[in-house]
Each structure stands twice: as C-alpha cells, then as structure tokens.
Amino acid sequence: xxxxxxxxxxxxxxxxxxxxxxxxxxxxxxxxxxxxxxxxxxxxxxxxxxxxxxxxxxxxxxxxxxxxxxxxxxxxxxxxxxxxxxxxxxxxxxxxxxxxxxxxxxxxxxxxxxxxxxxxxxxxxxxxxxxxxxxxxxxxxxxxxxxxxxxxxxxxxxxxxxxxxxxxxxxxxxxxxxxxxxxxxxxxxxxxxxxxxxxxxxxxxxxxxxxxxxxxxxxxxxxxxxxxxxxxxxxxxxxxxxxxxxxxxxxxxxxxxxxxxxxxxxxxxxxxxxxxxxxxxxxxxxxxxxxxxxxxxxxxxxxxxxxxxxxxxxxxxxxxxxxxxxxxxxxxxxxxxxxxxxxxxxxxxxxxxxxxxxxxxxxxxxxxxxxxxxxxxxxxx
Amino acid sequence: xxxxxxxxxxxxxxxxxxxxxxxxxxxxxxxxxxxxxxxxxxxxxxxxxxxxxxxxxxxxxxxxxxxxxxxxxxxxxxxxxxxxxxxxxxxxxxxxxxxxxxxxxxxxxxxxxxxxxxxxxxxxxxxxxxxxxxxxxxx
Numbered sequence: 001x002x003x004x005x006x007x008x009x010x011x012x013x014x015x016x017x018x019x020x021x022x023x024x025x026x027x028x029x030x031x032x033x034x035x036x037x038x039x040x041x042x043x044x045x046x047x048x049x050x051x052x053x054x055x056x057x058x059x060x061x062x063x064x065x066x067x068x069x070x071x072x073x074x075x076x077x078x079x080x081x082x083x084x085x086x087x088x089x090x091x092x093x094x095x096x097x098x099x100x101x102x103x104x105x106x107x108x109x110x111x112x113x114x115x116x117x118x119x120x121x122x123x124x125x126x127x128x129x130x131x132x133x134x135x136x137x138x139x140x141x142x143x144x145x146x147x148x149x150x151x152x153x154x155x156x157x158x159x160x161x162x163x164x165x166x167x168x169x170x171x172x173x174x175x176x177x178x179x180x181x182x183x184x185x186x187x188x189x190x191x192x193x194x195x196x197x198x199x200x201x202x203x204x205x206x207x208x209x210x211x212x213x214x215x216x217x218x219x220x221x222x223x224x225x226x227x228x229x230x231x232x233x234x235x236x237x238x239x240x241x242x243x244x245x246x247x248x249x250x251x252x253x254x255x256x257x258x259x260x261x262x263x264x265x266x267x268x269x270x271x272x273x274x275x276x277x278x279x280x281x282x283x284x285x286x287x288x289x290x291x292x293x294x295x296x297x298x299x300x301x302x303x304x305x306x307x308x309x310x311x312x313x314x315x316x317x318x319x320x321x322x323x324x325x326x327x328x329x330x331x332x333x334x335x336x337x338x339x340x341x342x343x344x345x346x347x348x349x350x351x352x353x354x355x356x357x358x359x360x361x362x363x364x365x366x367x368x369x370x371x372x373x374x375x376x377x378x379x380x381x
Numbered sequence: 382x383x384x385x386x387x388x389x390x391x392x393x394x395x396x397x398x399x400x401x402x403x404x405x406x407x408x409x410x411x412x413x414x415x416x417x418x419x420x421x422x423x424x425x426x427x428x429x430x431x432x433x434x435x436x437x438x439x440x441x442x443x444x445x446x447x448x449x450x451x452x453x454x455x456x457x458x459x460x461x462x463x464x465x466x467x468x469x470x471x472x473x474x475x476x477x478x479x480x481x482x483x484x485x486x487x488x489x490x491x492x493x494x495x496x497x498x499x500x501x502x503x504x505x506x507x508x509x510x511x512x513x514x515x516x517x518x519x520x
Contacts, residue, residue, distance in 0.1 A: 039512035043438040043459030048515065063517035071457070125505060127466040127476050171457045172484025204518055 090154030118369025177260025446498025
C-alpha cells in the first residue's frame with residue numbers, strides 16, 4: 001500500500017537521500033502502526049520513553065521521541081518570546097525568533113539521550129526516573145549556531161562558560177534547573193534550535209527554542225530556552241554541583257562517591273541496542289537482527305553481536321546514513337545453529353576506539369548506562 | 382500490564398489529574414478557571430492539558446501511610462515516580478529528607494509513617510511497576 005508522503009516524511013526522506021540515495025529509500029522510514037506507542041514512566045511531570053521496537057528509523061519521529069521534564073513546564077508564549085543574551089558581551093541583546101532567523105541557518109542531525117537513560121537497569125538500584133532503554137532518539141535540529149549569536153552580541157574573551165536558563169520553574173523549594181556548559185563546546189557546535197525534524201519544535205521538546213549540544217547528554221540541552229549568559233565561571237547550584245556529575249574513576253557498585261571525586265557529566269558513552277530480533281526462530285532459518293548505536297564520539301566504527309556470552313562476536317553491517325553525533329542503524333543476518341534459548345548480545349565501538357563494556361560504570365545518580373544489550377531468542381528444532 | 386494487587390489501580394483521566402495539579406501545585410498557582418494567558422514580562426503559562434501523554438495515572442497502593450503519601454508526594458509529581466523506585470531504607474530516608482527540604486508537605490509527626498510506607502512498599506525487591514503504554518505524544 002502506498003500512502004502519500006507528508007511534508008515531514010518527504011523532508012526526512014529528502015534529507016536522508018541527499019546523504020545516501022539508495023539506502024535511504026530502500027529502508028522504509030516509517031514505524032509500523034502497532035509499534036507507535038510510548039511508555040509513560042511518570043504522569044506528571046511528564047516522563048516517557050520510546051519502546052525499542054519503535055526506534056528503528058534513522059530519524060526518530062517527533063511523536064515517538066522520548067520526553068523528559070523535571071517539572072510541569074511553563075511554556076513560553078512564542079509571540080512574546082525573546083532570548084536574552086547577556087553576561088560577558090559588549091552588547092547585551094534580546095532576540096526574537098525573527099531576529100534569530102536573520103542569522104545563518106544551522107542544522108545538525110544527532111542523538112539526544114537523557115543522562116539517566118538506563119538508570120533502571122543498574123544494580124544496586126538508584127533513586128530517580130527508572131528509565132530502561134528508550135530515553136534516546138535521533139533527530140534533525142535546525143536553528144542558529146550559538147557562536148553566531150554570541151559573536152553578534154560581542155563576546156568577550158573573559159567568558160569561559162555559557163549559563164543557560166529555561167522558562168520552567170520548580171515547585172515549592174526545589175532548586176531551579178540552571179545549567180552551564182564550557183564555552184568552547186558551545187562555540188564549537190551548539191545550536192539554538194527552533195525546528196525538530198523539519199517542523200517547529202514541539203512544546204514538549206522545548207518550544208520555541210532549545211539548546212542542542214551534539215554528543216553531550218540531555219542535561220545540557222536546555223528546553224524552553226529564555227536566556228544565555230556568557231560568564232567567567234561555571235553555574236552553581238544543585239543541578240551543577242550535586243546532580244549531573246560522574247565519578248572520576250569507577251568505584252564499587254553501591255559505594256558512595258564524594259563530590260570532590262566527581263566531574264561534570266558531558267559526553268554520552270558508546271552504546272548499542274537491539275531493536276528487532278525474533279522472539280522465536282527455527283534452527284538454520286535466517287533472521288535479521290537490527291539495532292542502533294551511538295556515542296559521544298562523532299561516529300560508530302563497529303557493532304558486534306555475540307550468541308555465546310561474549311566469547312565470539314559477529315560483525316554487523318552499518319547503515320550508510322550518518323551525520324556527526326547521529327546514531328548508526330545496523331543489521332546482522334543470523335541463523336541459529338542449535339535449539340534452545342539463545343541470549344544475543346550487542347556491543348559498539350566508536351570512532352575514537354571506545355568499546356561498549358559488558359558492565360557499565362555504576363555511579364550514585366545512575367547516569368550513562370551502557371552495558372552490553374541482551375535479548376533472548378527461543379530457537380526451536 | 383500489571384495492576385496493584387487487590388486495589389483500585391487507576392485515577393480516571395488526565396482531566397482529573399490536571400485539576401488535582403492545579404489545585405495543589407505551587408508551580409500552578411493560577412486559577413484553573415481562567416484560560417491561561419501570558420502576562421507581560423512573565424514568560425510562561427501553566428498548561429492545563431497536562432499530563433499530555435496520560436489518559437490514566439497510577440495510584441498508591443492501599444495501606445497505612447497512603448494518605449500521607451497522597452498529600453506529600455502528589456503535590457509535585459504523580460505516584461508513578463514513587464511506584465517505580467526500589468530503594469533501601471537508607472536510600473528512602475535520604476530521599477524523604479531531600480523532598481522535605483524541597484518543600485514536601487509532611488508534618489513532623491507523620492514523617493515516620495510515610496517512611497515506613499515507602500520502605501514497606503518500594504524496597505529493593507519491588508517489581509510491581511510497569512510503565513503505562515500510551516498513544517504517541519502530540520505534535
């Protein structure tokens with residue numbers, strides 16, 4: 001059955017086709033209707049992850065993209081919205097969307113992963129949203145480079161950090177979600193985005209504009225952005241000094257880590273997931289195992305699958321579609337040799353040589369889970 | 382999908398949840414009757430359509446302490462946030478202290494009751510939580 005392409009589907013296909021003409025069109029970039037659902041882990045504030053079997057396309061559709069909110073959002077009114085640009089700049093400004101759109105258009109297709117994706121898989125358990133696999137997606141973000149905005153405001157050399165603020169306000173005495181990131185990273189490739197996959201950024205994803213920080217975890221991707229401020233020092237407060245920190249060196253699972261032995265969490269870790277594998281298959285029959293892989297490095301070099309607990313690995317084929325810090329879809333034809341329950345494992349290696357470990361680094365806040373992914377397949381005689 | 386043993390599992394609708402939110406959350410201290418409008422200078426409105434995904438919300442299991450949990454926890458987040466936890470008594474003690482510091486409405490004489498309820502229901506062996514399967518998120 002052929003359905004007319006929506007504008008977004010067309011744009012997605014057109015964008016992908018420009019990169020890899022044949023492969024893009026060969027892989028049907030739609031998620032089957034029976035997989036189009038979300039897993040709500042928290043009703044309010046809204047936290048929902050994508051089921052793995054819906055994460056089978058290079059571009060994750062907006063309505064199947066995971067949602068993470070600290071609190072009930074306070075949506076800015078787009079008609080009155082203006083981004084405050086201040087701090088160590090010679091000409092502090094307020095820029096409306098129309099002002100921003102006069103600057104050169106910038107675009108990035110890359111992975112957004114919640115820092116806590118996989119927290120629910122750590123043992124011993126860790127408090128917080130118990131994400132499993134699906135607090136991750138790959139989208140095309142369009143807007144303007146942070147660099148262009150700061151240069152327009154006359155960025156001074158005294159600035160070393162970019163403080164970021166959104167419109168969401170915490171309830172009662174909960175500390176505000178104020179963040180900062182190193183200015184070098186912001187100038188390198190961060191974007192203030194107002195489009196997601198070719199349509200205006202949905203309210204749930206931070207309309208009218210959010211920060212996009214390729215290769216870095218979601219805590220840096222401030223939603224409902226209202227202000228960026230160039231500063232000599234990092235931001236302070238709970239969400240800088242206590243949350244979103246990672247042990248400098250791995251410790252024993254469950255052991256506390258003193259604050260001075262932690263660093264700010266930046267890049268995401270190399271990781272692969274299996275999104276499609278048969279629940280059961282006959283010996284000798286060929287099945288196709290599929291998945292995605294990504295890293296805080298710009299690309300994935302290799303994805304491997306093991307059927308024997310990690311003793312031997314079969315190399316998967318990487319899909320040719322790629323952008324810096326985007327994920328790679330992968331696939332592997334597989335014919336089981338003997339009957340019984342088989343555990344398939346996947347692991348990825350990134351373009352900087354880091355390989356997904358069997359066991360992730362346990363850390364007190366449960367960030368960046370990236371242990372080998374496993375699925376079980378019943379092989380029948 | 383798993384449901385609570387022997388208990389009414391669900392609050393009815395998002396509308397109820399939104400009303401509950403608007404009635405109790407300090408973040409939403411605007412009148413629920415009025416259509417939200419931006420005030421000049423104020424960046425934001427509270428969205429009365431929340432929760433955007435949910436048609437249903439999960440409820441705390443019955444037992445001593447449920448009333449305290451309803452009052453203290455649901456002010457800022459839905460019960461799911463608690464139902465999914467698997468924490469030791471030590472972790473629950475730390476979490477509860479943090480939440481009280483952050484404004485959870487728990488009177489001193491009900492704190493132990495709440496802690497006991499959390500420890501009894503959501504300890505390390507708690508496997509009763511399943512996410513709610515919902516429709517895709519609106520555009």
